[in-house]
Amino acid sequence: MKEKIAIKVDDLTVAYNFKPVLWDIDLSVPEGVLMAIVGPNGAGKSTLIKAMLDIIKPIAGSVEIFGKPYKKQYKEVAYVPQKGSVDWDFPTTALDVVMMGTYGSLGWIKRPGRKQKKEALEALEKVGMLEFRSRQISQLSGGQQQRIFLARALVQQASIYIMDEPFQGVDATTEKAIINILKELRKEGKTVVVVHHDLQTVPEYFDWVTFLNVKKIATGSVKDIFNDDNLTKTYGINYKVSVLQ
Amino acid sequence: MTSAQIEIQLIACIVAIACAIPGAFLVLRKMAMISDAISHSILPGIVIGFFLTEDLNSPWLILLAALSGIITVVMVEYIQKTGLVKEDTAIGLVFPALFSIGVILIAKNAGDVHLDVDAVLLGELAFAPFDRLLIGGTDVGPKSLWVIGTILLITLGLLISFFKELKISTFDKQLAATLGFSPVLMHYGLMSIASVTTVGAFDAVGAILVVALMIAPPAMAYLLIKDLKKMLVLACIFGVIAALAGYWMAHWLDASIAGSITTVLGMLFLIIYLFAPNSGLISVLHRQKRQKIEVHLLTFLLHLQNHQEKSERHINHLNEHINWHKVRATSVVDLALKNNMITIDDHIISLTEKGRIFTTEAINYIITNKSAAIEDMKERFFLFRG
Ligand SMILES: Nc1ncnc2c1ncn2[C@@H]1O[C@H](COP(=O)(O)OP(=O)(O)O)[C@@H](O)[C@H]1O
Ligand SMILES: [Mg+2]
Numbered sequence: 315m316k317e318k319i320a321i322k323v324d325d326l327t328v329a330y331n332f333k334p335v336l337w338d339i340d341l342s343v344p345e346g347v348l349m350a351i352v353g354p355n356g357a358g359k360s361t362l363i364k365a366m367l368d369i370i371k372p373i374a375g376s377v378e379i380f381g382k383p384y385k386k387q388y389k390e391v392a393y394v395p396q397k398g399s400v401d402w403d404f405p406t407t408a409l410d411v412v413m414m415g416t417y418g419s420l421g422w423i424k425r426p427g428r429k430q431k432k433e434a435l436e437a438l439e440k441v442g443m444l445e446f447r448s449r450q451i452s453q454l455s456g457g458q459q460q461r462i463f464l465a466r467a468l469v470q471q472a473s474i475y476i477m478d479e480p481f482q483g484v485d486a487t488t489e490k491a492i493i494n495i496l497k498e499l500r501k502e503g504k505t506v507v508v509v510h511h512d513l514q515t516v517p518e519y520f521d522w523v524t525f526l527n528v529k530k531i532a533t534g535s536v537k538d539i540f541n542d543d544n545l546t547k548t549y550g551i552n553y554k555v556s557v558l559q
Numbered sequence: 560m561t562s563a564q565i566e567i568q569l570i571a572c573i574v575a576i577a578c579a580i581p582g583a584f585l586v587l588r589k590m591a592m593i594s595d596a597i598s599h600s601i602l603p604g605i606v607i608g609f610f611l612t613e614d615l616n617s618p619w620l621i622l623l624a625a626l627s628g629i630i631t632v633v634m635v636e637y638i639q640k641t642g643l644v645k646e647d648t649a650i651g652l653v654f655p656a657l658f659s660i661g662v663i664l665i666a667k668n669a670g671d672v673h674l675d676v677d678a679v680l681l682g683e684l685a686f687a688p689f690d691r692l693l694i695g696g697t698d699v700g701p702k703s704l705w706v707i708g709t710i711l712l713i714t715l716g717l718l719i720s721f722f723k724e725l726k727i728s729t730f731d732k733q734l735a736a737t738l739g740f741s742p743v744l745m746h747y748g749l750m751s752i753a754s755v756t757t758v759g760a761f762d763a764v765g766a767i768l769v770v771a772l773m774i775a776p777p778a779m780a781y782l783l784i785k786d787l788k789k790m791l792v793l794a795c796i797f798g799v800i801a802a803l804a805g806y807w808m809a810h811w812l813d814a815s816i817a818g819s820i821t822t823v824l825g826m827l828f829l830i831i832y833l834f835a836p837n838s839g840l841i842s843v844l845h846r847q848k849r850q851k852i853e854v855h856l857l858t859f860l861l862h863l864q865n866h867q868e869k870s871e872r873h874i875n876h877l878n879e880h881i882n883w884h885k886v887r888a889t890s891v892v893d894l895a896l897k898n899n900m901i902t903i904d905d906h907i908i909s910l911t912e913k914g915r916i917f918t919t920e921a922i923n924y925i926i927t928n929k930s931a932a933i934e935d936m937k938e939r940f941f942l943f944r945g
Contacts (some may be wrong), residue, residue, distance in 0.1 A: 331642050367737045385739075393737045404587065404730045405785045414727050418738035423720050450785040466734075 318345040319381075320474050320505040321366055326375035328358070328365050335361050337529045339375070343507060345473075347522035348500045350510040350536075354549055357527040359509045360396065363476050366507075367393050379474065389418055392472035394463045396479055402452050408462050409447040412437055415469035430469075437465035442491060457488030464492055474505045482511065493519050516540055563688040568806050570687050570704050571820065574760045575772050575798030577711040580718055581753040582773030583794050586781060587729050592647060593750075594773045596635065596654040597628040598757050598766035602661025602679055604628070605758065610668070616690070616702045621758045628754025629747065631657060682765025684806075684816040703763040710759040714752055718791075725749070726787060768817040772798055775824040782835040801827060855891045860900060860918040863910045874906045 323341040327334055336358045343349055351359050364370040366377050368384040379387035392415070415437070416430040438444045441461040446454060454462065460480055467475055475496070481489050496506050496519075510516065516523060516536060523540050525531035525548040532544045585594055604627030608620030631653055638649040662676055692702045699705070718725070728735040728745040735742045753773070760769045776797035780790045805820030812819065833840050863872060870876065874892070892908075895901045900914030910918070 331640075364733070367733075369733050369736050388737060388739050391737065393734060395731065395733050399733060400731045401587075401589075405781065405787045405790050406726075406730065407786070411730070414731070414734065417723055417727055417740070420723075422724065422740070425723060452785070470738075 319343065320345040320347075320379070321507070322378040322381075323362075323366065324376050324378070326362075326365060326372050326377065328361050328370055328372045334373070335528065336365070336372075339526075339530045341524060341530055341533055343505060343522070345505050346500060346503050348496060348506045348508070348520050349522035349524060350508055350516050350520040351524045351526055352510055352513060352516065352548065353526040353531075357548075359526055360478050362526060363393075363478060363507065363509060367391065367476060389470075390473045392467035392470035392475050394467045394475070394477035394480055397456065397459055397463065397482065399478075402454075402459060404451065406451060407447065408443060408449050408451060408454065408458075409434055409438065411451060411462050412447075412465045412469060415466040418470060433469045434465070437468040438462075440468060440495065441465045455485075457484035460484050460492065461488060464495060468495075472504070474507070475499060476507045478509045479511060480508060513545070564810075566688040566701050566704060567684055567816070568803060570701065570707060570763050571684060571802035571806055571816070572799045573704070573707050573711055574764050574769075575776070575802040576795045577707055577714055577756050578760060578769060578772035579776045579794040579798040580714050580791060581749060581756055583777035583780070583791050584725060584729055584749055585753065586774060586777040587787075588749075591774045591778075592650050593632060593635070594753060594757070595770050596631050596650045597750075597754050598761070598770050600631040600654040600657035600661075601625070601628050601754065601758050601761070601766075602658050602676075603664060604661075605679065605761075606661050606664040606668075615762050616706050621706070621755060624758040625751060625754035627657060628757060629750055632747075632750045678765075679761060680766050681815065682761060682763055682768060682817050684763055687763045706759050707763065710756055714756065717748070717752065721745075721748070764820070765817045768821055771821045771824050772801075775828050776801065779828055779831045782831050782838045797827065852890055852894060856894055857918070857921055859891050859895065860910065860914055861922065863901065863908060864915065864918050869907055872908045874903060874908055 319342045321341070321343040323339050326336060326339040326341075328336040335356075339362065351362065353359050361370060365372050366379075366384070368377070368388075377384060379390055384391070409431075412434040413426050413430055416426055416433060420426060420430070435444065435447065438447055441464050443458060443461050443465060446458060451459065451462065460483075464477075464480065467477070480492055484492070496508070499506055500521075508520070510520070517540060521536055522534070523536050524533040525539075525544050527548050527550075531548045532539045582594065585591055601624040604624030605615075605620065608617070608623040609615060611623075612620050614620065634653045635646065635649045638644060638652060639646050644652070661679075665676060687703045688701045690702045691698050692700060692705050724735070724740050724745055727738070728740060728742040732742040735745070756773075757766065757769050760772075764772070777790070777794040779797050780793035784790045784793055801820050801823045805823040806816055808814070808823060809816040809819035831839065834842075836842055866872060892901070892903075895914065896903070898913075898917075899911055900917055901908050902911055
């Protein structure tokens with residue numbers, strides 16, 4: 315195991331309307347890993363990352379980002395929400411959405427200027443969306459919208475990137491482009507946490523994995539723990555992964 | 560024009576702008592209904608405030624009444640959070656209750672209060688110039704002009720200062736939260752402004768016109784423009800147009816000013832709803848029709864690509880072979896010809912090189928959903944737009 319812990323989740327229990335959807339989760343994400351969170355629909359994957367990001371308040375337990383509460387560390391963390399969580403008919407352009415990533419470092423009231431615009435354009439270039447910068451966001455395809463979200467996270471220049479199903483409803487080219495950027499981030503020493511659906515690609519894309527289904531089933535390196543046993547425990551049916559390397 | 564006429568129009572325009580700004584964010588947050596709720600449930604606040612201050616334009620009354628607007632929002636959210644009913648139901652439960660408390664308070668104290676429910680709902684803009692603000696004995700203009708003018712200045716100041724915060728918390732609440740901008744604070748800030756504006760405006764224009772001015776101009780602008788700043792400006796312009804046109808309509812018809820402004824808003828909305836270039840009803844129907852033709856075009860081109868034999872490509876056999884009605888067949892053939900995708904030689908249709916490439920790419924797109932390849936086709940064909 316690597317030395318420094320990026321995200322530490324301690325005895326976390328989260329409930330909606332007093333009905334717990336996450337029970338007593340303990341989890342340490344080492345710095346510099348590219349981690350997948352896998353589990354069936356309704357397992358609480360989105361809820362777990364929202365709790366990590368302090369969007370949802372847990373009824374018990376705590377989350378630490380590099381040893382401190384989220385509120386003190388929010389500049390270290392960039393979040394890519396599920397594409398469906400926003401209204402894509404909102405009157406704004408691709409560039410403007412990416413600029414929103416700079417708002418955190420600006421703080422209250424101060425307005426984005428030339429520097430922020432330059433950063434946003436660079437991020438757009440990185441995700442291959444520069445030519446679409448002036449396009450209204452409803453005029454983008456699903457894959458393009460996801461790239462915009464990724465670019466917005468990139469301009470935050472965070473140490474930790476947390477994403478909810480970034481590959482959902484995107485084309486194969488976009489999926490490749492996104493995973494390449496994520497691998498690049500890991501190379502730069504960043505920590506990346508991704509809610510992921512496609513079990514086939516876990517060994518190819520990720521080096522760390524957490525199995526989740528209301529409780530934490532297992533967490534560790536893909537090599538050690540991505541096996542039929544944990545998959546069966548998580549999904550409740552007999553699983554055979556033929557893709558294991 | 561008399562000075563009273565000018566004052567009335569000025570008040571109407573300022574009310575329109577002051578309403579359009581918070582209204583635009585309510586529309587974008589899909590919370591139009593809440594403005595209706597606020598406009599009614601401020602009544603008990605107004606009545607109680609009036610008992611205490613005896614002055615409909617007192618700042619205390621405005622704050623007290625705005626507070627009942629906020630209480631409405633809190634109650635709606637609380638009921639919604641129990642998960643037993645949906646938001647619209649919660650709104651429907653809360654505001655009639657608060658409104659009726661206001662009605663009862665007025666009825667019980669009819670002797671002391673010259674305030675009636677009609678006045679609250681409909682207002683009377685025509686009387687606004689009679690209630691003057693005197694400072695040290697000098698007449699400085701109608702009171703309601705000062706009240707709503709002050710509210711507009713505060714709104715503008717907050718809008719300019721917190722534009723980016725409002726934008727991000729409206730577009731992506733969760734991102735706003737993770738970046739350290741409290742969406743809850745922005746939400747209640749917006750609700751407070753909406754409540755204060757409603758209270759400040761109801762005396763002059765009535766609660767119903769306040770709702771119309773908050774919702775209709777931003778909704779129209781939203782149909783026309785896909786840029787938040789321009790949408791805000793356009794919403795204000797629509798509000799002002801409706802205010803002025805409504806005023807003169809009332810003047811000529813000798814009707815209620817608030818009623819006329821609402822009517823103008825309704826008519827403007829209908830026109831834009833029908834004729835807006837991209838999102839208007841007519842344009843949407845037209846686009847659906849084109850899409851239908853284009854799907855047939857693709858089927859037709861595919862048929863040509865798959866059949867080399869002449870009998871399959873004879874123009875008169877289109878009907879039998881692909882089961883089309885004549886009219887549709889003609890428009891499909893015309894479209895294909897216009898785009899140089901086919902040539903017709905002695906009634907025999909052949910694909911051109913361009914038609915072949917288009918068919919292959921289009922099918923490829925539909926199968927793989929890969930979008931980069933057809934970016935430039937998107938401009939010409941509806942089929943590939945959202
Ligand atoms: N806002 C909410 N209110 C009530 N229940 C919720 C809410 N969000 C999620 N849930 C419930 O919590 C459980 C976990 O949801 P979620 O974290 O979205 O799962 P996943 O992302 O793994 O599919 C589900 O049963 C879901 O129905
Ligand atoms: Mg989810």
